[in-house]
Every structure is written in C-alpha cells, then in structure tokens.
Amino acid sequence: MRAVVQTAYGGAEALELRTAPRPTAGAGEVLIRVHATGVNDQDWALLTGKPFFVRAFNGKRGHRGRILGLDVAGEVVEVGDGVSNLSLGDRVFGDLSERGNGGFAEYLSTAAAAFTRIPDNLSFVDAAALPHAGNLAVQALVDVAKLRPEHRLLVNGAGGGVGPLIAQLASHYGVRDIVGVDDASKQEFMRAVGFTRSLDYRAVDFTRSGERFDVIIDTRMTRSPFGVPRALAPGGIYVAIGATTSSLLGLALWGRLIGRMTGTRLRMLWLKPNASTSELATLAEAGVLKPHIDRVMPLADTGLAMERFGAAQHRGKIVIAVAG
Numbered sequence: 001m002r003a004v005v006q007t008a009y010g011g012a013e014a015l016e017l018r019t020a021p022r023p024t025a026g027a028g029e030v031l032i033r034v035h036a037t038g039v040n041d042q043d044w045a046l047l048t049g050k051p052f053f054v055r056a057f058n059g060k061r062g063h064r065g066r067i068l069g070l071d072v073a074g075e076v077v078e079v080g081d082g083v084s085n086l087s088l089g090d091r092v093f094g095d096l097s098e099r100g101n102g103g104f105a106e107y108l109s110t111a112a113a114a115f116t117r118i119p120d121n122l123s124f125v126d127a128a129a130l131p132h133a134g135n136l137a138v139q140a141l142v143d144v145a146k147l148r149p150e151h152r153l154l155v156n157g158a159g160g161g162v163g164p165l166i167a168q169l170a171s172h173y174g175v176r177d178i179v180g181v182d183d184a185s186k187q188e189f190m191r192a193v194g195f196t197r198s199l200d201y202r203a204v205d206f207t208r209s210g211e212r213f214d215v216i217i218d219t220r221m222t223r224s225p226f227g228v229p230r231a232l233a234p235g236g237i238y239v240a241i242g243a244t245t246s247s248l249l250g251l252a253l254w255g256r257l258i259g260r261m262t263g264t265r266l267r268m269l270w271l272k273p274n275a276s277t278s279e280l281a282t283l284a285e286a287g288v289l290k291p292h293i294d295r296v297m298p299l300a301d302t303g304l305a306m307e308r309f310g311a312a313q314h315r316g317k318i319v320i321a322v323a324g
C-alpha cells in the first residue's frame with residue numbers, strides 16, 4: 001500500500017511517500033481502506049515535535065517510521081475475530097489519536113471500537129473532518145459548559161477547526177448571541193459559518209470590552225485566566241479547549257481559586273476521543289453539523305497540506321483524499 005511515513009521531526013521534508021506492507025485485522029480489529037483523513041493540530045505537533053513535551057512522550061526515535069493521521073473515514077474491508085459491531089463494506093469514521101493514528105496510508109487496522117458508521121448523507125471527506133474537532137465541540141459546549149438557549153456565548157480562536165462546529169451546535173440549541181473572536185482576515189468566514197457577531201482580537205481584547213458572557217469557549221487561551229472573569233456573567237463558565245503550556249499551567253494552578261473569588265468557573269477540557277462520535281453522526285445526519293472544508297489534497301501532497309496547516313493559511317478543515 002502507499003503510506004506517508006515520518007522520517008524525522010520537521011516540516012514537509014520529514015514526510016516520505018513510500019510503499020509499505022498492507023496490515024491485516026487482528027482479533028477485535030477491522031482493516032479499513034482509508035478514503036479520507038483530516039489534518040489536525042495534533043498531527044502538526046507530532047510532525048514538528050513541538051511543544052517540547054511531545055518529544056518527551058514519544059521517545060528519542062518514536063517518531064521514525066510513524067504514519068500520522070488521526071481523523072479517519074473509510075470502508076471496512078476485513079473483520080477480525082470477535083468483532084460484532086461492524087461488517088464488511090461498512091462506511092466508518094473515528095478519531096485514532098489514542099490508537100496509534102495511521103490515517104495517511106491506504107489501509108490501517110485497529111480496534112473496531114474506534115469506529116462509528118458514517119450516515120448515508122455524509123461523504124468520506126466531510127466525515128474525515130468531524131471526529132476530533134466535533135468531539136471537542138460537543139464535549140466543551142454540551143458536557144462541560146451545559147449550554148442553554150438563553151446563554152450568551154463567546155468563542156475565542158473561533159476561525160479554526162472547532163469554532164464553526166461550535167457555532168452550528170449553539171445555533172441548533174437555540175442560542176441567539178454567538179460571538180466569534182479571531183484575526184481580521186477571518187471575520188467574514190466566522191459570520192459565514194454561523195457566528196452572529198465577530199471580533200478582531202488585535203482590535204478588541206474580549207476580557208476588557210465590558211461585555212459579559214454566560215459561556216466562553218477558548219481554543220487558544222491567549223488571554224490571562226486572571227482577566228477572563230471580567231468577561232463572564234455571574235455563575236458563567238470558561239472552558240479552555242487548547243492552550244500553550246504556560247497558560248495551561250496558569251489555569252491548572254489558579255483556575256479554581258480565581259473562580260471561587262469571582263463567582264465564575266474556569267475549566268480545562270480533557271478530550272475523550274470518540275465518546276461523542278455517535279452523537280456527531282446523528283447531528284450530521286440531521287443536517288445540524290456540516291464541516292467547512294478548506295481544501296482536499298491528494299495523499300502525495302500530505303507534506304504540503306501539513307505546511308498549509310502549520311502556516312495557518314487554511315479556513316476550515318484540510319482533508320487528504322487518500323483513496324484518490
């Protein structure tokens with residue numbers, strides 16, 4: 001099979017298109033013919049080896065020969081012993097970030113439990129754009145923030161992979177005021193994907209604008225946790241999805257105390273991969289969730305796709321069409 005293999009930490013030059021042995025399905029596993037794989041922040045971190053703890057967790061040589069790609073959509077072509085939830089020919093999708101990744105290759109075998117059936121109205125490309133970002137959106141907004149229709153919602157870092165899904169979900173739950181914060185070039189994009197208002201973070205510091213929100217979701221944690229309560233209504237909740245190492249430490253150390261002193265709650269989301277994928281399938285089937293695709297690129301251009309992602313040139317999800 002054709003596979004894009006990582007040879008070192010780096011950029012596009014650290015990825016090689018090679019011929020590799022096709023895997024087989026072991027007990028409890030399925031073999032998937034991969035049709036499409038979404039590009040995510042975690043792929044970029046594993047490729048570049050940044051931030052530093054990525055290298056600490058992956059060992060000195062753990063990255064060599066590795067096949068990245070965690071957001072996978074494909075077709076079951078072999079079923080291992082003991083698998084009862086999937087059959088040959090099923091169209092499936094899932095987040096393989098805790099199962100060794102492997103989506104930038106024509107075939108992969110992994111536990112059948114990692115996959116959910118793709119609804120008929122969803123293409124492989126759209127399905128590959130949903131699991132990772134969609135699980136983050138559902139778990140932050142529904143499981144942690146417990147969003148209600150009367151809430152005012154602000155999303156910081158709203159113009160990336162997760163923001164548009166949060167806007168669609170919030171609108172589905174009846175929220176009327178959905179504010180997105182990102183840079184000047186993404187204002188139109190944010191309003192096109194469902195934010196009712198958009199702010200340029202260089203022009204407005206949302207923690208100092210005087211406005212208060214019941215729920216703030218943050219994909220980047222670019223403002224100090226000490227300033228965040230200024231933008232929260234009494235009893236409001238702030239959920240950080242993504243953060244730098246230092247802001248994460250700040251939140252872990254001070255979040256609870258800041259919350260107690262200001263009558264708000266500051267939380268970090270710990271993603272449970274695939275815990276919400278069947279909910280995503282239902283929402284996508286009902287037309288509530290429709291991923292925004294930046295572009296679809298062939299497997300041979302995976303390095304270019306990663307560089308486009310790393311240079312923040314994308315609007316919406318980049319997807320690799322693995323099967324051509």
Ligand SMILES: NC(=O)c1ccc[n+]([C@@H]2O[C@H](COP(=O)([O-])OP(=O)(O)OC[C@H]3O[C@@H](n4cnc5c(N)ncnc54)[C@H](OP(=O)(O)O)[C@@H]3O)[C@@H](O)[C@H]2O)c1
Binds near residue numbers: 157161186201222268
């Ligand atoms: N909590 C968990 O368990 C968990 C698990 C997996 C992943 N994650 C994290 O979850 C996040 C996923 O979000 P995503 O996929 O939507 O990320 P994304 O695609 O990188 O989007 C983030 C957006 O924020 C923008 N941004 C940059 N600086 C900003 C600033 N100062 N103020 C406001 N916006 C700013 C970015 O713009 P540019 O692109 O122009 O920089 C981008 O549009 C990632 O940070 C990922 O690391 C968390």
